[in-house]
Every structure is written in C-alpha cells, then in structure tokens.
Amino acid sequence: MTDPRRELPSVDRLLRDPGIAALLARAPRNAVVAATRAALEAARAGRGGPPADWAEEVAERLALQTTPSLRPLINATGVILHTNLGRAPLAATAIEAVARVAAGYSALEYDLATGARGHRADHCRTLLAELTGAEDGLAVNNAAGALVLALNAMAAGQRVLISRGELIEIGGSFRIPEILERSGAILAEVGTTNRTHLADYARALPGAAAILTVHRSNFDQRGFVATPDPAELASLAGEAGIPFIHDVGSGLLADLAAWGLTGEPRVPEAVAAGADLVLFSGDKLLGGPQAGCVVGRRTLVARCRDNPLARALRADKLTLAALEATLALYRDPAAARSRIPVLAMLTASADELADRAARLAALLPAAVGARVVPGESAVGGGAIPGAVLPTTLVSLEAAALRANGLAVRLRHGDPPVIVRVEHDRVLLDPRTLQPGEDALVAAAVGAALADPAG
Numbered sequence: 001m002t003d004p005r006r007e008l009p010s011v012d013r014l015l016r017d018p019g020i021a022a023l024l025a026r027a028p029r030n031a032v033v034a035a036t037r038a039a040l041e042a043a044r045a046g047r048g049g050p051p052a053d054w055a056e057e058v059a060e061r062l063a064l065q066t067t068p069s070l071r072p073l074i075n076a077t078g079v080i081l082h083t084n085l086g087r088a089p090l091a092a093t094a095i096e097a098v099a100r101v102a103a104g105y106s107a108l109e110y111d112l113a114t115g116a117r118g119h120r121a122d123h124c125r126t127l128l129a130e131l132t133g134a135e136d137g138l139a140v141n142n143a144a145g146a147l148v149l150a151l152n153a154m155a156a157g158q159r160v161l162i163s164r165g166e167l168i169e170i171g172g173s174f175r176i177p178e179i180l181e182r183s184g185a186i187l188a189e190v191g192t193t194n195r196t197h198l199a200d201y202a203r204a205l206p207g208a209a210a211i212l213t214v215h216r217s218n219f220d221q222r223g224f225v226a227t228p229d230p231a232e233l234a235s236l237a238g239e240a241g242i243p244f245i246h247d248v249g250s251g252l253l254a255d256l257a258a259w260g261l262t263g264e265p266r267v268p269e270a271v272a273a274g275a276d277l278v279l280f281s282g283d284k285l286l287g288g289p290q291a292g293c294v295v296g297r298r299t300l301v302a303r304c305r306d307n308p309l310a311r312a313l314r315a316d317k318l319t320l321a322a323l324e325a326t327l328a329l330y331r332d333p334a335a336a337r338s339r340i341p342v343l344a345m346l347t348a349s350a351d352e353l354a355d356r357a358a359r360l361a362a363l364l365p366a367a368v369g370a371r372v373v374p375g376e377s378a379v380g381g382g383a384i385p386g387a388v389l390p391t392t393l394v395s396l397e398a399a400a401l402r403a404n405g406l407a408v409r410l411r412h413g414d415p416p417v418i419v420r421v422e423h424d425r426v427l428l429d430p431r432t433l434q435p436g437e438d439a440l441v442a443a444a445v446g447a448a449l450a451d452p453a454g
C-alpha cells in the first residue's frame with residue numbers, strides 16, 4: 001500500500017493552485033506561504049494524509065494566523081478569579097479610564113498645577129493610603145514584583161525571618177524562598193512547617209533586617225498548627241527596630257463577612273495590626289488590573305519608591321488609570337460591591353443566580369435539554385480557598401457529540417465559551433457571566449450544535 005503522505009505536493013505547486021493563489025490578494029505572501037507550509041506539515045505529521053481541499057485548509061490556517069492570540073472569551077466556569085482567563089474583569093469606570101488615557105496624552109509624569117515634571121508614583125498614592133489607613137502607598141507592576149522590591153529595599157544582603165510554614169509556592173512558578181533569594185535578601189527560616197511561635201522569631205532576631213509573613217493564599221492548614229498574630233510580630237519587629245512586612249496576597253479591601261466570606265486577611269486590618277509594609281495584588285479580590293500595591297510607613301514606602309528596582313517594576317499608565325478608577329469606587333462600599341465585577345460576582349445572591357440560570361436555560365436550544373441544578377462556584381486565584389459559593393448551574397446534554405465534544409466546539413467558537421464538564425454534562429455557571437453574555441452563550445451553543453464539522 002502506498003503511503004499518501006509520500007505523495008504530498010510541493011509548496012510551490014500548492015501556491016499555483018487557483019484557490020490558494022487567490023489568497024495572495026487578501027494577505028501578504030509570507031503569511032500565505034507560512035500557512036501553506038503549516039498545512040503540508042500537518043498533512044505529513046497527521047494520520048489523515050492530505051486534506052480533501054488544500055485551498056480550504058490553507059485558508060483556515062491563514063485565518064488562525066491572523067486572529068489575535070489574546071482573545072476575549074466568555075467564562076461560564078463559575079471560577080471568579082480564573083488566573084488562566086485573566087483574573088479580574090474591570091469595572092466600567094476603570095475601562096473608561098483606561099480608554100481615555102490610552103487614546104491620548106495624559107498627566108502621567110506631569111504636575112498640572114505647576115507645569116513642572118510630576119511623578120508617576122503619585123497617581124494611586126492618596127487613594128491607597130486613604131482606603132487602607134496607611135501613611136503612604138505605591139503601585140507597581142504586580143504583587144510578586146512588590147515583594148521583590150520591598151525585600152530588596154528593606155533587606156538586601158541581610159537576613160529576613162520567615163516561618164517554615166510560609167515557604168510556599170503560590171502558582172505559576174512563584175516560590176517564596178526563590179523570590180526572597182532573588183531579591184538579594186538572605187532567607188532565615190524560623191519555626192516548623194505546622195507550628196511557629198513568637199519565641200522562634202525572637203530567638204532568630206539578632207542581626208535580622210526584617211520579619212516577613214506571607215499569607216498562605218491557596219491552601220488551609222488545619223490541626224496542630226500555630227502562627228503568631230500579625231500584631232505580635234509587628235510589636236516584636238518594632239522593639240527590634242526592623243520592619244515587619246506582611247504580604248496579604250489577594251488585596252481584600254471590602255468587608256465580605258456578611259456574605260460568609262471570611263478567613264482572608266483584609267488590607268486595612270493588616271495595616272491596623274501594625275505591619276510596617278503591607279503588600280497585595282491588584283487583580284485578585286481587589287478587582288482591578290494586574291498590579292502590586294505596597295502600603296505602609298511613609299519612610300519605608302519612600303525607600304521602595306527610590307529603589308532602582310521600582311523603575312524596572314513600574315506600572316504603566318493604563319494600569320494606573322484602571323487601578324485609580326477601581327480604588328475610587330471603594331470610597332462608597334455599596335458602589336464597590338455592585339460595580340466592581342469581582343465583588344458583584346462574589347456577593348450575588350442565591351435568588352439572583354437562580355433567576356439568571358432560569359433565564360439562560362430558557363434561551364438555549366431545546367436539543368440540549370437544559371436543566372437548572374444546584375452547584376457551587378469557586379473564588380479562584382488562590383483566594384479564600386475554603387469558601388463555598390452555592391450557585392445554580394445550567395446543565396446541558398449533548399447526545400452524540402458528548403459533553404466533551406460540545407465543550408470543545410464552544411471553546412473553538414467566536415467568542416470562545418469556556419465551560420465545566422461533569423458526568424457527561426456541560427455545566428454553565430451564571431455567576432461569572434457578565435451582563436449581556438447570556439444571549440452570546442445561547443448563540444454559541446446553537447452554533448456548536450449546527451457545526452457540520454463532526
């Protein structure tokens with residue numbers, strides 16, 4: 001038997017194919033050649049042999065090449081801070097602020113009052129201080145960067161005390177011991193994995209330049225465990241005249257106890273407990289853009305701001321615009337809760353979710369036998385790992401296509417819709433659907449069922 005893969009045409013021959021030659025009128029030659037090579041490569045590597053229609057195959061690959069890779073999509077998974085899906089969607093006012101600043105020039109480093117040079121670091125400064133109760137604040141590119149900056153500014157070449165129970169990996173190759181080492185500080189482990197006492201820190205204190213505590217964001221420790229209160233660490237560090245740095249992680253500013261969401265350190269509480277520097281993320285529970293915030297004592301924040309790494313880690317104008325607008329919403333806690341998408345999703349009521357699930361189910365094609373069923377959403381992003389968020393899911397069946405097949409088609413759609421699959425059912429969680437996305441999801445399901453591709 002001859003192997004059809006041996007008889008593949010050459011690139012040149014394919015480019016003379018009228019269907020492929022016609023593509024040259026629409027796209028640059030290099031792109032068409034690359035798509036042709038990719039089609040040949042796939043035919044050579046795959047079991048299927050040559051495609052039935054080369055021109056169609058090349059046109060599809062060309063379309064893929066010209067689609068942006070960073071595409072917006074619909075998150076129907078119910079995981080609110082889905083790190084792979086870009087964490088926090090922004091509030092409308094933050095989006096408007098980004099668009100305004102992006103479209104033209106801005107007072108990024110310009111003092112409008114005097115007409116002289118201003119400072120980028122001044123933009124979120126007042127709001128960060130006001131909302132957290134700290135003396136001063138600084139926003140940088142992300143929280144991992146904020147930690148490197150704070151450690152370098154406080155303790156380069158010197159020992160930093162940290163509990164063995166906090167030498168954690170946060171995700172995406174972010175490991176505290178490695179970050180600490182790269183910051184130029186020297187790791188000084190105290191205590192044990194499960195129990196660390198104030199006395200452990202006190203014994204290791206001579207010669208230390210700072211005490212660091214890192215919130216165990218993505219897991220819970222239970223059983224025979226002990227950690228000193230942040231307030232105790234703050235006074236121990238204070239007596240020794242060294243800074244106490246508290247990385248609280250998720251940047252929770254709002255008080256969500258009334259929604260049963262507890263156990264996550266709130267930034268204002270960490271400041272009130274006496275931490276000299278508090279570090280947190282902008283795009284987790286704060287609900288803003290990717291950013292790292294440093295708040296705390298004026299002299300220490302100034303040391304961070306003046307450190308050369310602050311230049312390497314600086315936030316860009318779009319981030320600062322989005323962060324400033326997001327922070328501004330927190331001046332009115334009720335506005336923050338309803339207008340910051342992450343907070344609105346976290347605090348959506350059971351009744352509201354049940355209504356939205358019923359409305360979504362009613363829009364879907366009858367063929368998927370949509371049913372509303374109780375379920376749970378997840379906070380994600382390594383925040384409040386123990387939280388249970390009851391929701392109402394819309395459960396679909398996909399007959400011959402099977403749930404996995406339907407999920408793949410939804411993922412390949414435009415816009416892509418990302419779903420959960422459990423027990424051969426596709427599950428849609430209205431909690432992470434944004435206003436107006438229901439109709440898009442219904443259309444996507446209809447298109448996936450109609451797709452002749454399989």
Ligand SMILES: *Cc1c(COP(=O)(O)O)cnc(C)c1O
Nearest residue numbers: 142143144215217248249250281
């Ligand atoms: C998430 C997290 C970080 C990193 O935040 P990014 O904004 O993703 O860089 C640092 N520390 C803690 C405790 C975290 O939870």
